Amino acid sequence: MAEEAIKLGGKKKSTFMDKVREMLPEGGNLNLCLTCGACASGCPATGLEGMDPRKFLRMAALGMDEEITTTPWVWMCSMCQRCIYVCPMKINIPQLVYYARQSWPREKRPKGILGSCDMALKHDTCSAMGASEDDFQFVVEDVLEEYRAAQPEFAEMEAPINKQGAEFYLNQNSREPVTEPDEMVPLWKILHLVGADWTYGTKGWAAENYCMFLADDDAWRHIVEVKKKAVEDLACKVWLNTE
């Protein structure tokens, strides 16, 4: 038997997947794939743009960096993490997709996600739809008043805003106050019926964070910090983010 392992000549090219492996705990198990395809069977984006999670990981493993970092498929991934959930080898495909997103120049990333992130960065509300502090407060108070009047069993229901020291600080996706205000009410009713001590805040109230989906780490962090400060300023104990 040979004393030492045989060494192959030539320098191994550092690939995109190698770089991602270095960033992830346990290397994201990226080199454990048995190619069973469970990820692709469970993925809602399988087949879009001729791509699926198994193929994506295979291409990354083969060092096809050009294809991996330019396929628009990464933007069709909903980041639901189903692939890692059903993967018997617990391979972190979602993070591979995330870093592939990050390799895109910011201005080339999909307009909808980019615009939503940039809009959220403009206001302390963090609303991707640009809803202001006053707009939000007005809609909440208006809807509350309407339901208290129309449904006597909820005459005592509250939807507090900026209530100092409340147990729960509740975020709200911008879509509801802006386009479907009635959809805020079922959760208010539940909170009312269980006697929860909760509040909205005029600052940092928007639940969504498109900067995460944009794979813009700095902006993502900024959004989270603005919301965290809002929770702390009201001295709430629990931050409830419904997204």
Added chain:
Amino acid sequence: MNSQTKKVMVIGGGIAGLTAAWELAAAGVEVALVEKAPFLGGHAIQYACKATDTCQQCGACGVEKMLANVVACDRIQVHLAAEVASVSGDGPFTVALRASGSAPAGAGACGAGYDADPQACAAGRGYSVHNGVFYGPDGSFDPRRVAAPADTTVDAVVLATGFVPFNPAEKPTYRHHELANVVTGLELERAKRIFGDVRRPSDGRLPARMAFIQCVGSRDERLGHLWCSQVCCPYALRSALATKHKHPEMDVTVFYMDIQNTTNSFGAFYDQCKSALRFVRTIPVDMYEAPDGAVRTRYMTEEDGAPVDEIFDLVVLSVGIMPGADNSALSRTLGIDLNGDGFFARPDLLNTSLTGRSGLFVAGTAGGPMTIAGAMAHAGQSAAAVLQYLGRASR
């Protein structure tokens, strides 16, 4: 053998335990065979023959034959529904037995005749005609054939406690506990043995479209089961081929990631499978209810990477071999180690029947996954090692 008769306890009455007991008895050793369940034969006695027009060498009939050998052997004392409470001594060993809490189904199980409740009746009769000798006319144990649990002094112990089949509840997207027509490989085998053919649990009808999903619970980092169970490809392919042979009109699909070797004639066997069955190299994960008790699943096609939905009348999860539920307790009771996977450690690579503790031996799947034939061969090796040990111990 020397003049003084030696006695060995075999813990576990599955195929490995039966084989070890019989080999030892054939060499003149007295054997106490201890089985937790109220019947002998373990999992393997519940499997059906997988012959097409020729024998496929699945080994199921070998279990029957070995059970018949053991039942007819007067040097083997059988304890059913019994388990080990404690072990003392360093050879000889004194083993305290106690009731395991399982009991024979009793006369009631078959009171209304076999057809009234075939599953309960088969279980009540111990799945084999050869187990019949253990039960009296009222269905309870016959005390002349089944020894009561008692302290027993033996010169050596063979651990043949077997495995547990993977519990598919640990992979909940398969919805085994919700959908009647999603079954495990063991459930398929048991039903074939009881009814004589493949049946859908929901309505007892023959499925027109049957699917096997391989590697369920094995080769799984998430669950901590990195091993290949070694039996799922052999049993699923043989079962699929035998069913297709019997019902040529049935569509039989095998979802797999790779096919593991099954026999010496694997190449020819696999070619036969490939011409008779449809192989899809993708593992589906989600099962949905479809009309008429059928099951809809989604997977990605190999050719163009497109997702497709397909409906099957019966889905079989090819579950693998997991460490026995009692392994950690037994490991403490017996003072022997488990390996990282939870099977009994076998530190000597050249003789895997040795446990690392003198006088204690392991046989069959207690030490790791193996087929029926593999378990029988391993039990033979174990019996030989016991005889060698007894010869040395007597000097």
